[in-house]
Amino acid sequence: xxxxxxxxxxxxxxxxxxxxxKLISRVLADAGIEVVYTGKFQTPEQIVGxxxxxxxxxxxxxxxxxxHMTMFSKVIDLLKxxxxxxxxxxxxxxxxxxxxxxxxxxxxxxxxxxxxQTSKIVEYVKNIPSRWK
Amino acid sequence: xxxxxxxxxxxxVSMFICVAMSTGPIILALFLALAEKTGIDPKKFGxxxxxxSLMEFxxxxxxxxxxxxxxxxxxxxxxxxxxxxxxFSPLQICGYHAREAGCTAIQELxxxxxxxxxxxxxxxxxxxxxxxxASGFTWLFSASLDLFEEVAKFRAFRKIWASLAKNRFGxxxxxxxxxxxxxxxxxxxxxxxxxxxxxxxxxxxxLAAALGGIQIMHLSSYDEAYQTPTQESGTIxxxxxxxxxxxxxxxKTIDPLAGSYYVETLTKQIEKGVYEYLEKxxxxxxxxxxxxxxxxxxEIAEQAYRYNKEMETKERIKVGLNEFLMDQDVKxxxxxxxxxxxxxxxxAVKQLRKARDNSKVAQAxxxxxxxxxxxxxxxxxxxxxxxxxxTVGEIGSVMREVYGTYEEGKVRF
Numbered sequence: 001x002x003x004x005x006x007x008x009x010x011x012x013x014x015x016x017x018x019x020x021x022k023l024i025s026r027v028l029a030d031a032g033i034e035v036v037y038t039g040k041f042q043t044p045e046q047i048v049g050x051x052x053x054x055x056x057x058x059x060x061x062x063x064x065x066x067x068h069m070t071m072f073s074k075v076i077d078l079l080k081x082x083x084x085x086x087x088x089x090x091x092x093x094x095x096x097x098x099x100x101x102x103x104x105x106x107x108x109x110x111x112x113x114x115x116x117q118t119s120k121i122v123e124y125v126k127n128i129p130s131r132w133k
Numbered sequence: 134x135x136x137x138x139x140x141x142x143x144x145x146v147s148m149f150i151c152v153a154m155s156t157g158p159i160i161l162a163l164f165l166a167l168a169e170k171t172g173i174d175p176k177k178f179g180x181x182x183x184x185x186s187l188m189e190f191x192x193x194x195x196x197x198x199x200x201x202x203x204x205x206x207x208x209x210x211x212x213x214x215x216x217x218x219x220x221f222s223p224l225q226i227c228g229y230h231a232r233e234a235g236c237t238a239i240q241e242l243x244x245x246x247x248x249x250x251x252x253x254x255x256x257x258x259x260x261x262x263x264x265x266x267a268s269g270f271t272w273l274f275s276a277s278l279d280l281f282e283e284v285a286k287f288r289a290f291r292k293i294w295a296s297l298a299k300n301r302f303g304x305x306x307x308x309x310x311x312x313x314x315x316x317x318x319x320x321x322x323x324x325x326x327x328x329x330x331x332x333x334x335x336x337x338x339x340l341a342a343a344l345g346g347i348q349i350m351h352l353s354s355y356d357e358a359y360q361t362p363t364q365e366s367g368t369i370x371x372x373x374x375x376x377x378x379x380x381x382x383x384x385k386t387i388d389p390l391a392g393s394y395y396v397e398t399l400t401k402q403i404e405k406g407v408y409e410y411l412e413k414x415x416x417x418x419x420x421x422x423x424x425x426x427x428x429x430x431x432e433i434a435e436q437a438y439r440y441n442k443e444m445e446t447k448e449r450i451k452v453g454l455n456e457f458l459m460d461q462d463v464k465x466x467x468x469x470x471x472x473x474x475x476x477x478x479x480x481a482v483k484q485l486r487k488a489r490d491n492s493k494v495a496q497a498x499x500x501x502x503x504x505x506x507x508x509x510x511x512x513x514x515x516x517x518x519x520x521x522x523x524t525v526g527e528i529g530s531v532m533r534e535v536y537g538t539y540e541e542g543k544v545r546f
Contacts, residue, residue: 014195015194016189016193016194016195017193017194017234018194018234019192019233019234019235019321019433019434019437022434022437023235023434023437023438023441025544025546026434026438026546027438027441028546029546034545035545035546036543036544036545036546037543037544037545037546038543039540039541039542039543039544040194040541041194050543066360094358094359094360096359096360096467097464098467113325114324114325114358115324115325115326115358115454117445117455118441118445119445
């Protein structure tokens with residue numbers, strides 16, 4: 001029997017808007033994915049620490065504050081440092097189209113901008129094993 | 134604060150609106166400290182403070198400390214302004230954030246009303262009657278594109294508030310019963326795809342709000358899903374308001390849709406729904422208990438989930454998003470901001486800490502600490518702290534020391 005996919009949904013920094021993170025968490029869980037939602041005000045260290053502890057397949061960051069370049073970069077660097085690069089990093093929020101290529105170059109596997117259909121996000125997360133290098 | 138207002142004397146503007154929920158008490162202190170330093174009488178300008186921090190815990194998430202701590206401080210602001218600056222509006226009770234987080238029109242009214250009841254009860258404990266302070270209150274609401282529901286919602290709200298103020302809390306002053314509504318068009322109704330059509334959306338939201346009976350309007354710019362507004366997009370939003378105000382004639386009559394069989398039916402339905410929620414929250418022990426138990430939060434999340442399902446199944450059509458899509462998307466002009474802004478801000482705080490009298494700061498913060506541990510109104514101690522150039526972060530830390538840190542644990546879905 002196939003092991004269920006596990007993901008951590010995280011809200012880094014001071015961004016207090018969690019409608020998206022909570023919605024995504026629930027929609028993913030509906031589809032049979034195991035989800036741990038960190039809650040708000042997480043540091044990159046806390047997110048990566050929790051991801052490793054929870055032994056997740058992917059980290060999804062929800063960032064509406066505009067600090068995505070910094071936050072994704074810190075999380076990816078920490079995963080490298082902790083030799084946990086097999087954890088796939090994805091996310092969404094208020095992210096301008098022009099920021100997506102540099103984020104992907106940095107190592108973010110997929111960005112879901114505003115208005116992304118939740119069914120597409122579910123499909124993506126279910127296929128995370130195909131993203132493993 | 135001084136830098137922000139360089140060249141803008143406080144009495145040169147008739148009214149300041151400050152979106153400051155948890156920071157409300159600190160912002161009040163800053164305005165008063167600045168007024169004193171620049172020799173301006175605070176009775177000569179208006180200030181609308183949000184200051185309603187209970188909603189932070191339900192759906193906004195920028196609190197410093199616990200609900201008890203924030204409630205006490207917000208109440209201190211109301212009391213202090215009632216006694217010293219009745220020209221200030223010390224509380225803006227918000228349904229906006231809950232609506233943006235996903236709740237229904239009925240919940241958007243019920244949750245803030247329940248919060249307001251908590252404040253009125255607290256003011257009663259402090260010996261103030263509702264006429265002493267509540268005519269200064271404002272209310273903040275969003276609006277969806279459901280035109281008639283929104284008109285009915287605002288009408289229902291005006292009726293409910295007037296009735297609560299008069300019949301439950303004994304208001305005698307008609308001004309207390311007259312809700313002052315600030316309307317902020319809900320960005321959650323706008324789309325990232327085909328952004329220019331958002332101009333039509335915000336126009337409809339503005340129209341509904343004006344027909345429903347609001348007093349102050351702010352419309353979102355069409356690029357809301359991308360960034361904070363550019364000069365261009367912000368200007369368009371202002372022009373829409375000017376068109377509504379000057380070209381449509383809708384402001385010439387109060388409550389122009391009164392008597393419409395449909396609007397009156399919707400109004401009654403919403404009123405009923407709101408009273409049902411108020412009763413439910415009352416049975417839970419009031420707003421603070423309901424929030425601590427996660428009641429608002431779960432209701433809001435449930436509605437957000439339902440809304441999303443309706444979009445996925447196309448039970449709800451969103452033009453340009455799940456229907457009438459276009460391949461080519463319009464490129465929105467990006468907002469240019471200073472990439473060194475963060476560095477400069479950090480440097481400015483470092484310089485501040487070097488230049489100020491740190492023993493004075495320590496003394497002032499100790500005084501805040503002592504006051505917060507007691508029951509005396511904390512606003513004077515906050516004024517002394519900001520005058521000594523204590524930072525928002527330092528004051529927030531003192532709040533946390535006294536009242537604790539509010540923590541949400543991990544949630545497993």
